Amino acid sequence: MGRQMSRDTIRAYFEAFNADDTDAMLDCLHPDVAHHVNEGNIRVGKVKFAEFCAHMSHCYRENLTDMVIFASEDGTRAAAEYTVNGTYLATDEGLPEANGQTYRLPAGSFFSLEGGRITRVVTYYNLSDWIAQVSKAA
Template sequence: MGAQQLINDYFKAFNAGQTDRMLELLHDDVEHHVNEGKIRKGKELFAQFNAHMTHCYHEQLTDLVVFSNEAGDRAAAEFVVNGTYLNTDEGLPDANGQTYCLPAGSFFSIRDGKIARVTTYYNLSDWMAQVTG
């Protein structure tokens, strides 16, 4: 499977809420670099992050564009996050079903045909403004 197909499959699983499928696409030693917070290493911490996110947010990604280098070991994606804030996330404003629409991007390293690094960026100030109205 090529890099672009791997990344497209990852986001297809995300949009379908198939977190187990997302985990299948990850290298055992995956590093998850989140926009705000510490680097999470390994599939178990990635799974815990997904469970937390599923509890607090419902998100669908649209306008996905995936890029990859010729070697197939690096990729990037640009997309729009269309979300609903379901349950209050610690340290953030109270949730009451607010919706948001946020441009974002992710960068990937690929090793042994699996995603070995996921780095995601978005504008937290923009999200905060949208959910606090």
Template sequence: MTETIRHYFDAFNAGDTEAMLACLSDDVAHHVNEGEIRRGKALFADFCAHMTRCYREDLTDIVIFEAAAGLRAAAEYVVNGTYLATDEGLPVARNQTYRLPAGSFFDLDHEGRITRVTTYYNLADWMAQVAA
């Protein structure tokens, strides 16, 4: 099932939300680093639209791990980004760049669709980088 995860990250780097959505189950649970769990593709799409407005990001150095007969996966990567528009509750955006290690954890169903995405990064590190 690592091909699903690879496709998900390729779609992310291409800015192709529709291709990302195609990797997800209809009832996907999206656990973001800060905030509430979003359930379903519609809320995931809303999140992606918000992120596209506020950030331009490219993921590099992606390493994907698979477990539980392909039903669980994890990935670590580096987020290379530009802060484009001020996000509510965060510092003012001035096209600051950042480089941030991050990781994601996934559950997949037997058809290879992602049923859970959990993403972690160090928010304090990001804040320090965009404040500089």
């Protein structure tokens, strides 16, 4: 697998995210994908990933812009930098109360790939920045 195949897989993953198409996102993943959530635990497998996506879709509506995708020469590692443009729809446990606040923050994801499928997703964003934005808008 080369750099272009990895970039294409990551692009398809994020296009599915922006289309709110969890099934298409799952198609990009290895069955035993390790999902490292920002400020959270590692979830393993497509079922856990789908559960996370359902929760996120309930609490947040997000669209990713300013996407830049990087991939290693051998295609086994990739990264993406982007801007999250979101609306906080429903209160997420342990976080400020939701009332339709909007937010915009830089974020990034790191990936491992094998055989054209994503085996690891690690997502980072500044939680303090997000909390400040939704608290100010409250």
